[in-house]
Amino acid sequence: MQFTTVDASPQLVPSKRDPLVPIHSHTVEEREAKRPRTAEVLLEEQLPRSLIDAVELTKETIKAEEEEQLPQGITETEEEKQKHWFVGSIDQGTTSTRFLIFNGHGEPVASHQIEFENHYPHSGWHEHRPMELLESVETCIAKATEKFCADGHTVSEIRSIGITNQRETTVLWDKNTGEPLYNAVVWPDTRTAALVRDLKTRPGAEKLQEKCGLPLSTYPSSVKLLWVLQNVDSVRKAYDEGRLAFGTVDSWLIYQLNGGANKEGGPVYVTDSTNASRTMFMNLKTLDYDDDLLKFFDIDRNKLGLPKIVPSSHPTAFGTLARGPLKGTPIAGCLGDQSSALVGQCGFSPGQAKNTYGTGCFLLYNVGHEPVISKTGLLATVAYDFGRGRKPVYALEGSIAVAGSGVKFLQNNLGIIKAASEVDSVAQSVPDNGGVVFVTAFSGLFAPYWIDDAKGTLFGVTQHTKKGHIVRATLEATCHQTAAILDAMASDSGHALDILAVDGGLSNSDLCMQTQADLSGVPVDRPAMRETTALGAAIAAGLATGVWNELEELHEVNRKGRKVFKPQLDIKDRSRMRKRWERAVDMSRGWLKDIDDE
Known part of the structure; x- marks a missing residue:
């Protein structure tokens, strides 16, 4: 088995086209003039007119049938262009950052990965330096794009990029300067354990999950924010002065990649609903911040900056890259990592589920357009929200801290x-x-x-x-x-x-996947290309920018070479x-x- 390392790359697909040979090298008239007189042409010159007419009628019928196969609203020229579009994907995780470039078939053609330092200042504490996260993203974009262009492509072929990120990890920065005010508190950090026990005794604690889908635990962003406000004077001062910006990793990256506080016309300060649903501040049904939830955590929305919640797929809401080799490229998709993996596994129908075996282990189960509040210890969350008149899709989630x-x-x-x-x-x-x-x-x-x-x-x-x-x-x-x-x-x-359906680094272990099938009694389906988290963000961006138009186009993406592990252990x-x-x-x-x- 092989685990992801800093050198690991997905199986890349070579370019199908010689970039030095233009697709259309002559005009139609030039090509007709240079065309040799084929046997077919010579034969037609000798055939009776009635037979030639019959042949032409057959040709017209075939042409009409071929034209009917094109997607509605797409001309042949546009379809040809579509085949050569690519989508980038930022995959910002707990231990490393990657940037992958996918073709229109959902196959990775270039990538780069960087590991960064995790910080553990005290027992149970887990932190990142926000600027290191940003630097790792920008380096990965530059290196992967360099590889992409070395293969004969140009940056203009990259239609858009998506972002997928570790969820719940909390970043706090100064709205006036864009500078981080504290290290990012990472999702498995447990310094808030005593605070959580106290919060559970507050009136209304038992009703929180009905609104936001999450139980009180050390996991969500809300308790991490509250701990920092109670224990870090500089952050509290920024909050009291109304200059504290709060966000999950996606918000921080989007804010900075667009130019930060100095962006002309104002900063891009947004998050998508899959990430916002992990804060305990968002109402699952309205997909907006809930005053009762904010009040429970002693948050005054007039003092705290909260990113605007937007759909996971949108052509303009996430802005464009302000610098680097892909400057001007739109950021058109954003999904929390586990939602992104569900999308990358094409889990678009109720009853479909995936499990990602990464640093932790996360299982999402598509429940359709209405949230299901669990009675058995699961989370309710947003699976994805692709907008454009589509209803949001919800999921049940089970999260495991250690995988x-x-x-x-x-x-x-x-x-x-x-x-x-x-x-x-x-x-x-x-x-x-x-x-x-x-x-x-x-x-x-x-x-x-x-x-x-x-x-x-x-x-x-x-x-x-x-x-x-x-x-x-x-x-x-x-x-x-x-x-x-x-x-x-x-x-x-x-x-x-x-x-x-499974993915993630630990899914490379045949023994682990067979053990999973044996202990659960459920067959385990593993794709050959397991970069499904990055693929999900690429799909979200591609749907917003015309690389794909409908979900139905994606059902055959990443279906080749899948392996199914069947249960072998007896029931007893x-x-x-x-x-x-x-x-x-x-x-x-x-x-x-x-x-x-x-």
Whole structure:
């Protein structure tokens, strides 16, 4: 198996056209004059007129049928141009940033990736430097565009770009200068645990999820913002003076890529509804900020800058790049990373679901045009909103804090493996987990449990335990939590999933995907091209700028070479393993909480 590294690139598709040869090198008259007298022409000169007329009638019929195959409203010339359009995609994640360029078939043709530093100033704290995020994006755009042009293309062929980003991560900056006022607080950061416990005792706490779809936890942006306001004097001062700008990573990048505070005509300060739905400030039904939600978190919207919420796909709302090799190119799409992966998997119909195995693990289940508020510990969120008269689409979501980061833990913290690529071989050095269960609650447990005070706990260790047992137990932890989420989704939606589409770095592990199928009892469908998160943002941008016109055009995108893992574990063994996992979860709950609170 192979995990994404700074050198990793998707399987690229070579250019189908020699860029040095123009598509139309002569006029119609010149081509006709130079055309040799073919056998067909010579034969026609000798045929009776009646037979020639019959041949011409047949030709006209064929031509008419060919013209009917063109999409309505697109001339042949426009269709030809469409084949040579490309879309860029910024994929800004937790550990790295990438920029990919896709062709009209949804295939990546150029890319560049940069890893950046994560900061952990205290136990449970997780931060990024906002300017490092911006610099990584601009570098990736420049490098990928250089590769694209080296292949014979020009920047004018890139129709637009989309952005997909890590969600909930909170950035705060000065509206007057555009300068960040504090490090970005990253989505799995747990410094807010005590604050969340206090918020849960406030009147109205139990009603929040009905409006915003999210339960109170350390996860959403709202509690991160509130903690910073309560603990960082310079940020509080900016808030009191009305110059504090708040945003998720998409807002920060769009603001800066358009020129920041100095942009002529004013800054572009927006977010899309998939990102806004992760703040706990947006009402799911109105897709706008809700005064009751803001009031609960002590936020005065007259003091705090909030980005305008716009659809995920729009030709002008996100502005244009202000500098770099793609200067002037429109930013036409924006999706939170997990919504983007659902779009990249073409999960456009109710009942379709995907799971992304990245740093964390995130499962989205399309529920259609009305939000479903979960009763089983899941989140309700916006799947995507493509505007142009289309209704927004909602999803149920199950979030797991530890997936690929569990493999990194084995490598960097315990030294059990030397590289992520070893995970399958080490796990397969033993036939099973040897009775070991690893609850990877490094940041508490997310869906469907939502146990903030759970701690990472290893059960079943004996003198016979080997490295392979612990590696297997780490992979199984992610698969057990996914299976629990699938059970919850079946309960909320009333329909068990038929097949699970997967992507993300950890989905490269055949062992992990087979384990997932075995523990959930659901077939797992893995595409050959797994850059689905970046593809989703490209689709959003392409829909806004004519690369694609309707969702129906996308159903065959990325369908080649998919592999399906079918369940092989019998029901009795599956039940026994699931029960052991649930017992371990219960025992990890509140570990040492009473003692630590003394």
